């Protein structure tokens with residue numbers, strides 16, 4: 001069996017589980033049998049164990065988000081960044097989406113709060129947790145205009161956000177790719193999937209304009 005086929009059927013099972021979380025491993029074993037042309041229910045326990053291990057190595061793996069959905073919610077995050085700009089805050093905006101619905105939106109409030117830690121991501125995580133009345137957000141996607149910093153990446157993992165989607169790279173402070181690669185650490189309990197940078201030119205424009213005006 002080629003690597004591509006092997007990888008794809010594991011992925012297909014991950015997407016099925018994303019949509020139907022109660023799907024049992026039997027579905028995975030059946031997919032394996034179909035790919036190899038074996039009779040269903042013919043796998044021994046050792047083979048099943050190996051398949052399960054291969055599957056766990058590709059996680060997290062959710063059904064892909066469509067480009068139009070990414071653009072829609074990143075643009076809403078961008079609207080928040082514009083509000084921040086209007087209030088002379090650092091123009092970074094974020095939204096949290098659950099079941100294709102925005103449940104929290106916000107922007108950086110460091111100036112107003114006099115606290116360096118009130119970044120857009122922290123703001124929306126707190127709002128979403130309050131709204132859902134839970135500290136954990138495993139069914140939520142966080143959209144943010146700029147690559148999260150080290151503090152926010154930690155907060156995203158600790159609050160168990162499902163996926164983080166960011167607009168632009170932030171070369172000096174970004175902790176997804178630029179300065180650190182926090183989400184690639186396999187030793188953390190929760191794995192958040194990352195999408196981005198989606199469009200660095202588009203989503204970094206406002207921040208650059210803001211920083212220029214402060215020089």
Ligand SMILES: [Zn+2]
Nearest residue numbers: 119148149152
């Ligand atoms: Zn941050």
